[in-house]
Amino acid sequence: SSHKTASSEDLKKINQNLADRCDQLDAALNEASARIKALENKNNMLEKQVADWRERFCAVSNTSKALQERIEEMRTNNKEKDNTISRLKSRLRDLEEAFEKAYKLSDNKNTRLKEENKMFQNLLGEYESLGKEHERVKDTLNATENKLLDANAQISDLKRTISKLEAQLKQVEHENTLKLRHITEGRLRNSCANKLAAPDVSRRKWLIPGAEYSIFTGQPLEVQESPKDNRLEETYIPSRHHSPPEKD
Structure with missing residues (x-):
């Protein structure tokens, strides 16, 4: 009986150990299940990130290709620019040489330009003096024209x-002639009353009172015309003016 009791106690211990072991395994299983779920969630998230990164990688690859093509174009352009720069440098050297030659030639031209400038200054001085003389002549001419206008007005x-x-x-001569005729006719009338008729027919004409013949010479008297106004037409006298000096 003691042997059976010992066996049952051993079985209980074994059973208890197995129960404890099962509990531990259940706990480990639950922990493993939770960790598996966490790993699955993380895996899903990583798959999404991989898909996102794959799209980004494609976009970056396309951008990289475009940049590579752009770099090739820039290299080609840089080569062309390098060639252009080389040509410009060569042209610059040619221009520098030409400038040095022109500078050497300009030394002689500078002296010539100074002489020409001096001649120009002399001509300019003569021109200014001639301009002043021209102004004086114009003033004198204006004064002379004004004097001429005054003289024409006086004339x-x-x-x-x-x-x-x-x-x-x-008019006075005509009046004197008429008075003389009247006096002569009065004298003729008085003399004709005391004289006989003259035989000469030609002398009768100038003895007839009122006849237009001279009692002294027997010649016809000049017919006195009515006095005419021989007044000259008034000459238009322009108003005095001073012409402004001409500008050179």
Whole structure:
């Protein structure tokens, strides 16, 4: 019986150990399951990241190809620019040589330019003096023109005065002639009353009272025309003016 009791106790211990072991395994299983789920979630997340990175990689690859093509184009352009720079450097050297030659030639031209500048200054001085002389001549001409206008005005006034005096003189001469004729006719009438008729027919004409013959010479008297106004037409006298000096 003691042997059976010992066996049952051993079985209990074994059973208890197995139960504890099962509990440990269950706990380990639960932990492993949780870790598996965590790993699965992480794996899914990593798969999504891989897909995202794959798309990014494709985009970066395309960009890299485009950049590579652009780099090739830039290299080609740089080669062309290098060739252009080489040509420009060669052209610059040619221009520098030409400039040095021109600078050497300019030394002689500089002296010539100074002489020409001096001649130009002399001509400019002569031109200015001629301009001043021209202004003086214009002023003198304007003064002379004004004096001429004044003289023409005075001449016109004198002509009008002379015309008036001539008309008055003719009027006086005409009046004197008429008075002389009346006096002569009166004397003829008085003398004819005391004399006989003259036999000469030609002398009768100038003895007839009122006949237009001279009692002294027997010649016909000049017919006195009515006095005319020989007044000259007034000459248009332009107003005095001073022409402005001409600008050179």
